[in-house]
Amino acid sequence: xxxxxxxxxxxxxxxxxxxxxxxxxxxxxxxxxxxxxxxxxxxxxxxxxxxxxxxxxxxxxxxxxxxxxxxxxxxxxxxxxxxxxxxxxxxxxxxxxxxxxxxxxxxxxxxxxxxxxxxxxxxxxxxxxxxxxxxxxxxxxxxxxxxxxxxxxxxxxxxxxxxxxxxxxxx
Amino acid sequence: xxxxxxxxxxxxxxxxxxxxxxxxxxxxxxxxxxxxxxxxxxxxxxxxxxxxxxxxxxxxxxxxxxxxxxxxxxxxxxxxxxxxxxxxxxxxxxxxxxxxxxxxxxxxxxxxxxxxxxxxxxxxxxxxxxxxxxxxxxxxxxxxxxxxxxxxxxxxxxxxxxxxxxxxxxxxxxxxxxxxxxxxxxxxxxxxxxxxxxxxxxxxxxxxxxxxxxxxxxxxxxxxxxxxxxxxxxxxxxxxxxxxxxxxxxxxxxxxxxxxxxxxxxxxxxxxxxxxxxxxxxxxxxxxxxxxxxxxxxxxxxxxxxxxxxxxxxxxxxxxxxxxxxxxxxxxxxxxxxxxxxxxxxxxx
Numbered sequence: 001x002x003x004x005x006x007x008x009x010x011x012x013x014x015x016x017x018x019x020x021x022x023x024x025x026x027x028x029x030x031x032x033x034x035x036x037x038x039x040x041x042x043x044x045x046x047x048x049x050x051x052x053x054x055x056x057x058x059x060x061x062x063x064x065x066x067x068x069x070x071x072x073x074x075x076x077x078x079x080x081x082x083x084x085x086x087x088x089x090x091x092x093x094x095x096x097x098x099x100x101x102x103x104x105x106x107x108x109x110x111x112x113x114x115x116x117x118x119x120x121x122x123x124x125x126x127x128x129x130x131x132x133x134x135x136x137x138x139x140x141x142x143x144x145x146x147x148x149x150x151x152x153x154x155x156x157x158x159x160x161x162x163x164x165x166x167x168x169x170x171x
Numbered sequence: 172x173x174x175x176x177x178x179x180x181x182x183x184x185x186x187x188x189x190x191x192x193x194x195x196x197x198x199x200x201x202x203x204x205x206x207x208x209x210x211x212x213x214x215x216x217x218x219x220x221x222x223x224x225x226x227x228x229x230x231x232x233x234x235x236x237x238x239x240x241x242x243x244x245x246x247x248x249x250x251x252x253x254x255x256x257x258x259x260x261x262x263x264x265x266x267x268x269x270x271x272x273x274x275x276x277x278x279x280x281x282x283x284x285x286x287x288x289x290x291x292x293x294x295x296x297x298x299x300x301x302x303x304x305x306x307x308x309x310x311x312x313x314x315x316x317x318x319x320x321x322x323x324x325x326x327x328x329x330x331x332x333x334x335x336x337x338x339x340x341x342x343x344x345x346x347x348x349x350x351x352x353x354x355x356x357x358x359x360x361x362x363x364x365x366x367x368x369x370x371x372x373x374x375x376x377x378x379x380x381x382x383x384x385x386x387x388x389x390x391x392x393x394x395x396x397x398x399x400x401x402x403x404x405x406x407x408x409x410x411x412x413x414x415x416x417x418x419x420x421x422x423x424x425x426x427x428x429x430x431x432x433x434x435x436x437x438x439x440x441x442x443x444x445x446x447x448x449x450x451x452x453x454x455x456x457x458x459x460x461x462x463x464x465x466x467x468x469x470x471x472x473x474x475x476x477x478x479x480x481x482x483x484x485x486x487x488x489x490x491x492x493x494x495x496x497x498x499x500x501x502x503x504x505x506x507x508x509x510x511x512x513x514x515x516x517x518x519x520x
Contacts, residue, residue, distance in 0.1 A: 125478065125479065125480045125481065126227065126480060126481070126482060127480040127481060127482040127485070127487050128480065131480065131487055131489075131498075133443050133444050133445070134463070134465060134487060134498055134500050135482070135485065135487070135500060136265070136267075137441065137443065137452060137463065137465070138454070138461065138463035138485075138500040138501070140265070141436060141437055141454040141456070141461055141463070142456070142460070142461040142502065143210075143456055143458060143459055143460070143461060144344075144459075144460075144461075144502060146210045146213060146214075147206075147209050147210055147213060147332070147341055147344070151222060151224070151233070151235055151248070151357055152357070153248055153258045153260070153265070154224050154231065154233050154248055154250065154258070155224070155226070155355075155482055155483055155485060156258075156267070
């Protein structure tokens with residue numbers, strides 16, 4: 001038995017043999033002790049910083065000592081949330097007061113920030129009509145033009161409602 | 172016993188892998204052949220239909236008519252909603268009309284008229300995209316083969332195309348981002364392939380020589396070239412090709428961060444509307460997408476020169492670098508367009 005356990009730890013057993021041995025170790029307390037002992041020997045030989053002796057038994061014991069809570073204190077938790085919510089509201093109010101004050105002081109800062117955000121979210125910015133010439137010049141050589149005839153050219157003359165008539169103005 | 176079973180399994184696995192690889196290579200070949208067929212059909216098929224183009228939460232409906240005369244194509248695009256916009260393409264020339272007023276003429280270099288796909292572009296395609304057939308679907312009443320082009324990096328969009336199984340015409344196309352959201356979509360809702368396609372809009376003024384050759388072939392006699400209907404477009408003006416498409420140059424400008432597979436297909440100096448001096452244009456393509464880099468001397472009075480804008484799958488990024496205004500346009504994710512611009516530099520001639 002001991003030889004088998006040693007062989008298992010060294011990874012010398014086949015899978016099916018290892019499975020049956022592990023089952024045995026679980027059932028027999030003697031074999032289990034051997035299992036733990038062999039690991040302890042291995043640990044000592046490897047000279048780690050700490051040696052865990054009977055760790056599983058200790059954890060088990062501590063768990064036994066923990067009191068069983070049958071009725072969690074719901075009211076106390078609620079109270080906590082309420083307090084937190086109130087303080088959050090208070091700090092939010094403080095922030096908005098500060099924000100309002102800073103808006104009053106630095107009025108020109110707002111548009112600048114908006115412009116920076118435009119750069120961060122490029123997808124929202126539409127290509128302007130005045131850039132249509134670049135699109136047209138590019139489209140002539142794009143492989144997509146060969147694949148679907150000139151259908152993609154429609155992209156070059158796409159209009160946006162707010163820029164209506166921009167084409168005419170260009171002429 | 173164990174060992175023999177193991178080696179048997181290995182052998183079987185190896186065989187399976189070999190078969191799978193072969194099947195995969197065969198599939199890719201077919202899918203790429205589809206692309207050639209699609210490009211060929213786009214030029215050689217006569218058709219007329221209505222398609223929707225959806226991008227940036229917007230939908231536009233347009234009608235397209237494609238006519239093939241002897242050795243040359245005529246194509247007319249009309250917007251069906253919004254202000255009336257019209258585009259006519261013929262023999263590498265592009266005319267743009269807004270409310271029947273010609274606003275723009277573009278041109279494509281003569282040798283680029285039937286480029287289809289170059290062999291080196293095809294190999295670049297299979298190096299940078301996983302190409303696979305993704306079943307059959309019905310579009311506008313026609314059976315279509317679905318082909319998926321999945322990029323191997325995040326510098327390209329995913330493409331999905333629906334090709335008509337008989338003619339090879341592109342019936343639907345979608346560009347998807349890395350989250351599989353459609354960036355833009357294009358699909359026919361009604362399509363007539365072949366048959367009596369309307370030719371009344373082709374006018375004598377377009378190109379006399381072409382009209383004559385068309386008549387000789389007897390193909391367009393019925394259409395009445397030159398007997399244009401009164402409400403059709405103003406006479407198109409033939410513009411000298413070099414005037415718009417530019418002169419091939421070696422500008423000395425390079426882009427160091429161009430992703431793998433993008434090859435330079437063109438480098439010209441071209442005039443552009445509203446620009447005092449010619450603009451240098453470099454075009455790179457990986458076979459599915461193209462990136463154009465425009466370089467010009469920057470105007471001091473440009474108001475909003477720096478920034479990224481987009482329309483569907485096309486992203487445009489402007490930036491002033493030193494004395495130059497650089498503009499990068501391409502059917503590629505914003506990240507790629509910006510990265511390309513930031514790597515543009517003058518390397519000297």
